[in-house]
Amino acid sequence: MKMVSMKNLCIHFLCVLGCISSITSIGNSSDGTTDGSETWGYIEVRPRAHMFWWLYKSPNKPKHSTKPWPTILWLQGGPGSSGVGFGNFGELGPLDVDLKPRNSTWLQKADLLFVDSPVGTGYSYVEDESLFVKTDVEAAKDAVTLLKAIYSRNENIVKNPLYIFAESYGGKFAVTLALAALKAIKKGELKLQLGGVALGDSWISPEDYVLSWGPLLKDLSRIGDVALNQSNSLALKIQQQIAEGQYVNxxxxxxxxxxxxxxxxxxxxFYNFMLDEGNDPNILTTKASRTFGKKPYAMVSETDGNDLDSVMNGPIRQKLNIIPSDIEWGGQSGGVFTAMEGDFMRPRIAEVDKLLSKGVNVTVYNGQIDLICSTKGTEAWIKKLKWDGLSSYLNMYRTPLYCDGDESTTKGYFKSYKNFAFYWILGAGHFVPVDQPCVSLEMVGSIVNTPNT
Incomplete structure (x- = not known):
């Protein structure tokens, strides 16, 4: 079966780019629940470029505690995948795709801020396709503009540390955003305390990931010698193109x-190498086989088959009540990826190094059975860091992880040195919070130092 070009996938989810010349601009706007537990809105980050955000207040925050309560900013991958949709309802928000309470929501450990970034993703939109960002750095600039607006209007969260969590391509957004935020903080333009950055199965070094695929699948008996040789040849070609700065190629x-x-x-x-495409039993099961271009990727529920697209363009759209009538959730996602194809394969290892050198807490976590951002590839790029603590970190033993006090089953491993930490999450694929919710939640609590409730 011949696959359609992966450029039409955006890794997680793509919809066909709709006509955007007639889109109605609404400028900055916001709304929320009557009790203040949720707020959402649009920020015009540039003229005619509108970014959507959604902030949840945690019900677990101690009422009389003087300790800061953390906020987690979640950045989805793609580029072009919706954090407001995928991260929120598909992985770690208070409700699942069936709009039922999620027992493992990260809201237990922190306030949650979901954004549809870059512009054109999810509910975010541009009024002209020339306004799509072309690089991670441009995306970071827009995201800083968003944070300035949110934090300037909400003094209650200024004192709370912000932790940037990311998944997949979102990891590249996270490190560029963190550096841009630090610069704005230093200039006094952004009132925010950066608590740290957490990179989950993140596309930090495309070269190291593609080089890992063939050997990993050969060791798993998933491909043979002939396929291994051809895979390695293609991966080396990619390595050379990256070295020469030929990122589109x-x-x-x-x-x-x-x-x-x-x-x-x-x-x-590619998200769980133990399975064939389309056989994933969890909430991120695809509706279509990997014949991209015929049907978009979609999340579906485990129970009655609700799909995220219908939920976001139906009941959630009605609840929010500020989405322009001519905007469809995910309608511009394809354009986001196309605009960024020249930056897609650019590595961001140097940005991780800069964060470490500035003393920022950096955590990496990876699902054991992920292929697209394999643990093998992640370990390879970590060894390329110029961070002065790398040698000491590499020579440390790992600590086993359990869950709910049950030490009969190993759920993962962990080790850290100074301001760098790594979590190996066993039994998880690309979507760690979905595959291993218990140990993921405990990991999050440790990263953000959630005060006792």
């Missing part, structure tokens, strides 16, 4: 490599 070659691996492995699931 590298994106094209990445699509070719994914297509080849999919075909030669008889349809391995």
């Amino acid at each position: 590298a994106t094209d070659s990445w699509a070719d490599l994914e297509s080849y691996i999919f075909d030669s492995s008889n349809g391995v699931d």
Whole structure:
């Protein structure tokens, strides 16, 4: 089965780019629940470029505690995947895709801020396609503008540390945003305390990930020697293109490599290498096989088959009551990826190094059975860090992780040195909070130092 170019996928989810010339601009606006537990709104981060955000206040915050209560900013991948949709309802928000309470919501450990970034993602939109960002740095600039607006109007959260959590391509957004935020904080333009950055299964070094795919799948008996040799050849071609700064060509070659691996492995699931594509039993199961371009990726529920697209363009849209009538959730996502294809394969290891050198707490966590952002690839780019604590970190033993006090089953491993930490999450694929919710929640509490409730 021949795959359609992966550039049309945006890794998680793409919808066809709609006509945007007639979109109605609403400028800055906001709304929320009557009890103040939720607020949401639009910020015009640039003229005719509108970013949507949604903030949840945690009911677990101690009423009389003087300790700061953390806020988690969640950045989704793609580029073009919606944090307000995928991260919120698909992974860690208070409600699941069936709009039922999620027992493992991260709201137990922190306030949650979801954004649809870059502009054009999810409910965010641009009035002209020329306004899509083309680089991670441009996306970070818009996100800082958003944070300035949110924090300037809400004094209650200024004293609370902000932790930037990311998944997949969102990791590249996270490190560039963190650096841009630090710069704005230093200039006095942004009143915010940056608590740290957490990179979950993040596309920090595309080179190291593509180089890992062939050897990893060969060790798992998923491909044979002939396919291994061809996969390695394509990966080396990508490595050379990246070295020469040919990032658009590298994106094209990445699509070719994914297509080849999919075909030669008889349809391995890139988000869980233990499965075939489409057989994932959890909430992130796809509705279509990996024939991209015919149908978009979609999240569906485990129970009655609700899909995220219908939920976001139906009951959630009605609840929010500020989405312009001519905006469809995910309607511009394809344009986001296309605009960024020249930055997609650019590494961001140097940005991680800069954060570490500035004393920022950086945590990396990775699902054991993820292929797209494999643990093997993550460990490879970590070893390229110039951070002065790297040697000491690499020579440390790992500590096993359990959950709910049950030490009969190992759920993961952990080690840290100074301001860097790594979590290996066993039994999890690309979507760690979904596959291993218990140990993920305990990990989050440790990262953000949630006060006792």
